[in-house]
Amino acid sequence: MYNKNEIIHKGNIVQAVVVADEFEDKFIPITNEVPMSLLPLLNKPLLDYTLEFLYLGGVEETFLFCCSQVDMIKEYIRKSIEASAAWSLNMKIHILVSESCRSFGDCLRDLDAKGLLRGDFILLEPGVVSNINLRPILKKHKEVVKKDKGAVITIVYQKAGVGQIGRSAEDDIVVAVDHNNRVLYHKKTRLLEDKRIKLPVEIFLLSDEVSMLHNLKDAHIAVCSSSVLPIFSDNFDFQTRDDFIKGLLMNEEIMGSTIYLHLIRGSQYGGAVTNWQNYQAVSWELKDRWAYPLVPSLKENNLLKDNVIGNGTIVPHDANISRCVIGNNVVLGKNINLEDSFIMSNCKLEDNVTINLSVIGNSCTIRKGSKIIENTVLGNGVNIDQNTILKNQLIQATKPDFCEKEDILGQYAFRLKPDEDEDEILQKLPRLHNMKESIETSDDGFSDSDDENLSYTQSPVLDDTKLFFTEVIDSLTRGFEDDLQCDNLILEINSSRYAYNISVKEVNFNVIKAILHMYLRQPTGQRYFSQLLSYFSPILKNYIRNESAMQDCLQAIEDVAITNEELKENWIVFILNWFYNENYLSEESISNWGRNLDQSAKFSVQVKPFLKWLEEADEEE
Amino acid sequence: MATNIEVEHNNEDTLDVMQLISDIKHSQLINSYNTATRTVDFLKSLISEQEWTTAQELMDLVKKRMKIISTSLPYEVVSLNILRHSLKLIREEYRSILKKKKGEDLSPPQFVTPDYREVLDYSETLPDLKARLLDQLTEYKVEMETSCENIANQASEHIHTNETVLTVGRSHTVERFLISAAKKTTFEVIVAESSNILEGHTMANNLAEADIGTTLIPDTNVFALMPRVNKVIIGTDTVMANGGLRAQAGLYVVALAAQHYSVPFMALAHMYKFTPVYVGPHDKTTFDLLGSPADVLPYSSGPMLNKVKVFNPVFDYIPPELVTLIITQQGGNAPSYVYRILTELYVQEDYDA
Amino acid sequence: MDKKKQSKEEKVGADGLTKKERRALKVQARQTDDNKAEQKNIRQHSVPKNGEKSEINQNMAEKGSENVTENGVIVEEVKVPLDKPESGLSMKEKRKLEWEKKLASVKNENNIETKCDQQLSKSEQKAKRREIQEAQRLAKKNTVTKNTEELNSKISPENKKIDSAATKSFPAKHTCSKRFDGSILSPLQMPFRDYKPVELYDSVCLPNIHPAFIELGVQYSSKTILGSNARCISLLCALSRLVKDLRTPPEQEFSRYLELVLQKSTSYLQKCRPMSVSMTNALKLFKSQLTQIDSNIPDEDIKKKLLDFIDTFIHDEILTAGKAISLKVLEKISNGDIILIYGCSSLIKRILIEAFESKKQFKVIVVDNRPLTEGVEMLRRLTKAGIDCTCVSINGLRYVMASVTKIVLGAHSLLTNGYVMSRAGTSLIALAAKAFNRPVLVCCETYKFSERVQADSLVYNEIGDPDILLKDDTLNNPSPMKSRSKKRRRKFLNLLYDVTPAFLITAVVTELAILPCTSVPVVLRVKPIEI
Incomplete structure (x- = not known):
């Protein structure tokens, strides 16, 4: 034996x-x-x-x-x-x-x-x-x-x-x-x-x-x-x-x-x-029998559509349950909504309760009208009062050691705040899957799309970009002073670009910005400015080749103008005019850009006259 | 500190059946033959080691275990059938001893089935019942062992030279059947992979090793090749009381294809596979055992599995009109004769046990 | 080119020819020799293999002799498709022809230029060599196998194998397409299938075939493109590329030239994988269109017309027909339906997704098959569209059939006697449906209707890759059938199609109407062959 x-x-x-x-x-x-x-x-x-x-x-x-x-x-x-x-x-x-x-x-x-x-x-x-x-x-x-x-x-x-x-x-x-x-x-x-x-x-x-x-x-x-x-x-x-x-x-x-x-x-x-x-x-997976022959001992009365119901639990007709596991001897009230949740044995859920993506421990009581949603976990024996809404919380039945007044939800309900930073602990609890959402891998998630979504004014400037920008300014300044050929400058800029792994958009943006900054260092009048610009025209020609590059250029102008508020209005108009006359920017692109500007900003007011003139010019033609 | 568990068994008497159930459930017993022999051994130990005095007590013990098995293992039939058969053996032995005691004719005339409706309370204590039962069981075990051979010996009656035989998946009985036939005639075998692919491949491999020309096909090709097939020979899990078969999933469509082309569909079955359970035309509950979905869609199929339900049924029901012949160790029978075979195997009142 | 020829001469034995023979060939080549062309025609006529009809043959009856030639070519183990000599062409013109073709394809693929040049001359020589071989066929069979190019060298050992297996009554020498000659031998008594998918490196050096077709051939044989609509559309796309890129050699008629090129390309495709009925029907229509076009109009216009035809064909016969079928089936789908489908058919997918988008509530059960596991692909697409799907394999049919309300199947083609030729396993589904009394709808565009008749699935079928059966990454243990012992006893058979009898099908949904299966010949008669 x-x-x-x-x-x-x-x-x-x-x-x-x-x-x-x-x-x-x-x-x-x-x-x-x-x-x-x-x-x-x-x-x-x-x-x-x-x-x-x-x-x-x-x-x-x-x-x-x-x-x-x-x-x-x-x-x-x-x-x-x-x-x-x-x-x-x-x-x-x-x-x-x-x-x-x-x-x-x-x-x-x-x-x-x-x-x-x-x-x-x-x-x-x-x-x-x-x-x-x-x-x-x-x-x-x-x-x-x-x-x-x-x-x-x-x-x-x-x-x-x-x-x-x-x-x-x-x-x-x-x-x-x-x-x-x-x-x-x-x-x-x-x-x-x-x-x-x-x-x-x-x-x-x-x-x-x-x-x-x-x-x-x-x-x-x-x-x-x-x-x-x-x-x-x-x-x-x-x-x-x-x-x-x-x-x-x-x-x-x-x-x-x-x-x-x-x-x-x-x-x-x-x-x-x-x-x-x-x-x-x-x-x-266990329910779907992936671990066959290790199968849960579920009988017919334990399965209700795609839910698992424990023994002794009666599900009322008007209950709206999907993808839940309900324990033994759970009492369910009328008109309850349960989705993607786990309710352990001996719980009592009263009428009109909603539970979504949450875990309810043993022997909990949840009173009428409460909503327990978004990854809330209730420990054993918790009592939730009527009409309480709990989102993304950890609740336990006994008073934790460090408990502030606002964390007491009831005689048997205490919010648990872990010692560490709250964010961390919540990060540690990976979310229950919301099965309604389609979990799909993106087929076309290539890096190009990431670049296109960069918003210049909002994204934090990466160190690399800053370095690149400074390098570009250096090369351009040096080039202008030493009267170097623009082709060489283009080469320099390109090599910097590869060194810092900058995307095309950023390159365009930064180059234009650099040129504008160069002027800003020594604002000696429009003649100097146009001299500068015409000196760099090969570079401009090289980088502003298509519609998106034009947008980058305009963005750069906007950026410079906004960050340097003391710039006069006519400076901006002058630049736009110059670019437009030299055919680096098309009317279309300027109009589109103009339309997308934040209308309340000062910059937009400054630019308005030019845009208006442009439209009129268009109509004349 | 290490602690060892010290527990007293309260239900020591059902321990043996729990062991049996555990063995069956966890597939420690690979095929039905192993289950059968294991059950006979279990019975023997039950008879020899448990305490009982009268035949009635013994039968009660057996019935109790049958109940436990049928609740824990709803799809298990071999054990139940053997236990059921043992009930009949017990009754028979009891009768014969009693009659001998009373000096009546030892055995009833051959063509009359003993009338069990005769009220016998089986409560007399007969000393040699135990010994005789154990003898009977040993005989029964030997009969089981030779059953496979007996079926295999009939092979040459059914397979002609240069025929093409179709079989599906793996059955030890069919394997031995075909190998035995191959000793006398040459024929070709087509093996359809079946739901358990590895089993199909193993069958084809074993037949090829035995020097039989074997062709392995996927189950989808069965209809295309059916016109070239002379016979379909399969093994089955259970033979139901109406002559239908509970067999491996996938055999139903093969039977339909065979019927379409009027190809004889033959099932090989040992006696312990005959179950006194009647299946109605729309009965589904006996057959909804589902296996691992990995056989249909591998686990690595990706996020699609979050949304798709996968079913992989283990059994198929083949209605008796699709079955031509059921071959047992006693010979071949039509499905319509199964009910008679059942009366020879079991006692009517035990059918529902 | 002369230099190259000289280098050829130095390569003694590469072609298996002696210097003398080669020189002799060159001499012949310089003469304008109509007789030779005629001789060749005659000889090739005398070479037909009985009972050896590829699918092309049956549908291109008007090109009888050339098809026989085709067969002759293949049997002869020199697998490079040759120009069919038109009686009007001289050797010189033929050479020129090939040269022009070379120029055309060179524009697309620079890197194969030099090789192709060599090949060009080689194939020329082959053309001549063929004549000699025809005459001395019996004696020199084995040496010829050594003479073939890379593609052929792969196939010739198999042919030797076939020879030695002594199945003379069964002359299947196609690498990929097999035919069961049931009357003489049971398919199971045939030797091990010689199935070898065409590899890319074999095809790169094929002369005179547009790279679009080469690519297509490899895609077909590796089953990258699977499904009759997909194959047909990809063929037509390659065809339009060919038409666009074709530059007629001088003194050549565009139509004739195109026909020639097309012939070669399609025979190559046929070798890669036997053509589907959809492909052959499309080609037939294209060719008839080609013959109808007035050859006096400039080439550009002819091209435009042909391209228009192709576009219209794809648009009308495939896409619009699909839409029409989808609408018809949509009417038949009711809310709460549970629809059973099999494998992956582009048409069925379209029907289901459009039905789902028109807010019909139904569930789908997808039956998967082995070894192609097409059901997985279908499941992916349907779940992405948001349809509630269940998956079973053929073995689980009985388990689900009771709850199924209707069955919708796709087809490879519909035969004239009303039988449906479709993926292997379809007939099992139809059988089970009949047993449970469920309606079976087969959806098939009319361009897939075929004039063939077949009573069972074996007289015409396609064998798939047998090794795919041994793929065991989804098994717990490796398959024991990989064992090498008693190899001749182990055979594998993987048929791709089967033929479902008409009485198992409730109705066929075509873009014209919902018809009973037996109305196929009526449609074929009604449908204009000439567009």
């Missing part, structure tokens, strides 16, 4: 480690009371899916590492074993507790100290739901280790298209691998500044075939060799698995450890609940 008192250590038993806590407070305030692993996913605790997956995958012994609310987890495991849950029959569970761990890395260091693991093991980050068969991956890892002694970890990824809800922006990665699937470069795209990747040259020197992959989704599963835990112990700054990967890649020569990648194929699926966005994605 089944003897649970012995821990049997066999040499080749398949072991797995599940770190059951995420340490980044992603799910507060609900996780203030409920451990993250017991968050209900389609009305069943998350841990249940993880354990069933491990059992399915062929794991025989699991170590569950818990750091908070351990009693609840223990109680849950006990109950499941009593009820003969499938995974409990052939898989041993050991719960390891450590109250002092503050990060994933700390847990692994603790585990290393305990020395419970022998050989290779499966390492799961919190919240994994998957149907992968783990034994072949283990086997492959062993083979890889045979060939490459330094291989320590095989990370499991799944191919997923950009824009799919299951592929979270937080976890978006770019990976470079060689033909053996050895990881050469690994970077999370949200940590990249301005979307640029700097690839170290070494990766191309090491291997003759490098693939760059951006079509990956992290399954948060890894197969680790026995040397992984000591590495964590040696490096106290490794807090997360990403630190580990980054550290290993940076110090490859020193540590001599390599990382490998495994891509799962076919009907294998791996997903992890790491934030509310993923929670939503994994819920729907």
Whole structure:
């Protein structure tokens, strides 16, 4: 019979480690009371899916590492074993507790100290739901280790298209691998500044075939060799698995450890609940049976159109519900609107309540007419009064330590303001997807469109542009003083342009601006000005060639005029006239520009007479 | 600190069936034959290790487990059928022992089915019931093991020289059937990939390795090639009481195409696949098990998946009018005869268990 | 050019010809030799392969001899399409002709200039060599295979294979288009399919074919352009480019010259992928238009007329017809419908999107097929338009069929006996629909109606790439059929089309009317062949 008192250590038993806590407070305030692993996913605790997956995958012994609310987890495991849950029959569970761990890395260091693991093991980050068969991956890892002694970890990824809800922006990665699937470069795209990747040259020197992959989704599963835990112990700054990967890649020569990648194929699926966005994605994917044969045990009465309704919950006829998961024994009032939300068990929603893109914890009460919208999270047991509107808030039932008067919404409703800057924490909680919006990748998002949308007067001037501008002024000044050929000046300007990577529009704009500024430095009258302009006419001819360039020129004139308010009106008119007479600017372009001017601005008043004259001139012709 | 879980099992007596259910659910048992043997072993351990005194108690134990299985695994039939069959075996053994005891004729005349409406309360304690049951079960297991061979031996009766046989996906029974026929005649096989593509490829591979000329086609080509096919031979998941089949998804259209071209459509089935469940013409509930959508649209299809619902049904229902022959170890039968076979396998009152 | 010829001479054995032979050929070339042309005609007439009719043949019956020649060319393994010698042309004029063609194409592609020059002379030589070969065909078959160009060298080993497999009764030598000769051999007893998609580098050196056509050929064979409307429109676009760029050589008639060039180009396309019915019908009409044009008017005017014709054709027969069909189907779609469609048909897509834009409320179920997975593309477009879609594969037909209200299918062509030729799998859908008593509408423009009759799907079909069946990135494990053992026992068959019997179809929607399937011959008769 089944003897649970012995821990049997066999040499080749398949072991797995599940770190059951995420340490980044992603799910507060609900996780203030409920451990993250017991968050209900389609009305069943998350841990249940993880354990069933491990059992399915062929794991025989699991170590569950818990750091908070351990009693609840223990109680849950006990109950499941009593009820003969499938995974409990052939898989041993050991719960390891450590109250002092503050990060994933700390847990692994603790585990290393305990020395419970022998050989290779499966390492799961919190919240994994998957149907992968783990034994072949283990086997492959062993083979890889045979060939490459330094291989320590095989990370499991799944191919997923950009824009799919299951592929979270937080976890978006770019990976470079060689033909053996050895990881050469690994970077999370949200940590990249301005979307640029700097690839170290070494990766191309090491291997003759490098693939760059951006079509990956992290399954948060890894197969680790026995040397992984000591590495964590040696490096106290490794807090997360990403630190580990980054550290290993940076110090490859020193540590001599390599990382490998495994891509799962076919009907294998791996997903992890790491934030509310993923929670939503994994819920729907689980319902759509992507993790078959790991399927939610939903009966016919649990499904209502595209919603999941728990047992004991009665949905009134006039309820307007779409894409929601409602827990067990929830009482719903009349005329409620629920969209893209998650309502946990034993809640009470009264009449006329609207909930949109929000999460309501267990046993909450929401009174008539309230609106809970835009990524609000209600903790367990919160009571919301009538006609309250909550947008983008975190509400919990017990009074937090630092609570101002305005944050008290009721006897059991307190707004949670985290210690850090509010923006940061809200950024940390990636939004629930608004499924109504079409999440489409733009097919034509090329850089040209970005340039065209630059608004000169509003966008902050980049340093590069400033530098370019100063250089242009320098070249032009020098050129004018030394009487250099304009062709050479054009060459200089172009080379500066390439050096600073300036777009065509900016070049036009800045060149005209530079010429005008040159005059402004020494305003010695119109004759000098026209001399200047005619000297630079080849340059003008070169840069003002088409309609858009004309617009740039006009923009430059406007810009200079506005920023130098002491300029006289006739100066502006003179310039416009000069450009017009020399045929650099066409009537059309000036008229169009004139029409688009801000009519209330002083500048427009100054320009009006000229425009009027132009129109009249047009009509005469 | 590490803590080990110490829990007392309250329901230790249903532990065995939970184990069985878990094994079946998580596909630790690859095909129906494995499930069948596993169930027989389960039964044996049930009979030998559980506490019971009368036949009635034993039957109650079995019925209880049947109920648990049917609630946890609504699509599982093999286990249920074997357990149902065991109920019949129990009754038979009981009767024969009783009759022997009372000195009556040992066995009823062959052409008369024993009348189970005779009220027998099965509550007498018969000491050798256990032993005899275990013997019966061992015999039954042997019968199962040879069933595949028996079916395969009939192959040469059905496949002529130079014929073209169409099969869909993979069935161990069909594989052995065709390989056995290939020993005596030469013929060609067309394998349609089916919904589980890997299985189709494995089947084609195995047949080719056995030196049978095999052509692999995608399922869409079935209609185009049907005029060239002489027979369609498939395996099935279940045979329903009305003679219809619950088979792998995709076989329905193949059956329609076969009917259109008047090509005989033959199903190979072991006895434990016969289910006393009657399917009406519009009954859908038995068959809406859906598999992973990745078989239809891969996960990497991108943001389109946010909006598209994907269905990948596992089963198809083939009505009896499309089926020409159902071949069991006892020989071939028309679908209209299935109800008679059922009476030989199970007792009427257990049909709904 | 002489220099190049000299360099040719130094390359002994490259063509497989000895110096003497080449010189002899050159001597012949200098003579104006009508007899040679006639001889060639006669010899090529005597070369027909029985039962070997490509699609072009059936539809271009008026060009019988040349098609036979075409076949002869192909069987002879010298795959470069040759000029069909018109009886009026002399060798010299022919050479000039080719030279002019060269000039025309050189204007477009400078980088292939020099190569083409070489090729030109080479192909000239080939023309002459052909005559010798015809006479000594039986003896010199194998050496000729070595003489072929890059494109041909790829194909000739296959031909050897075919020879050795001893299927004389089955003379399929086309690389891509196959025909089942069901009466003699079961298709399953045929040797491994010789399917090889035409690669770009093979095609670059093809002489005398407009680059638009070369590009088109590669796009067809790699299935970049898929779908009968798309293929037809792209063909017509290439054709208009050809017409624009064509410069008639002096003393040549524009129409004749164009016909010649067109012949070569289309035979090349045929090799890349057998032409669809839409393409052949369009070409037929174009050619008839060409013959009708008064050849006394200046070239520019002829060109203008032809270009106008092409534009009108695309506009009337394809685009406007599509619109008309869409309107007709729109009337038949009611709110709350669940429409089942199959694969990716541009016409069906248009119908659904326009119906959705006219505020009809319906849902769509897309049935996907393997191995082409066209359904995915259709899904993308429909979801982008905002239509509520569901996806199943053929295996899931029974599961969804009960809730489907109507089925709308596209077609590759409609045959004269009312049967519908469409993507493989359509007939299964029609069968299931019949079993569940659901209406099946086939939408097809009238220009796709064909005069052919077919009773089953095998007498005329197209084989797709068999290796595509082995693609296993969507499988959990690699496919075991990739194994090399017992190779001759492993065969793959991937038919692209099948023929659905008329009684399974409820109605055909054309731009003229909604008709029963059997009215196809009536339409063909009514529709003017000459526009």
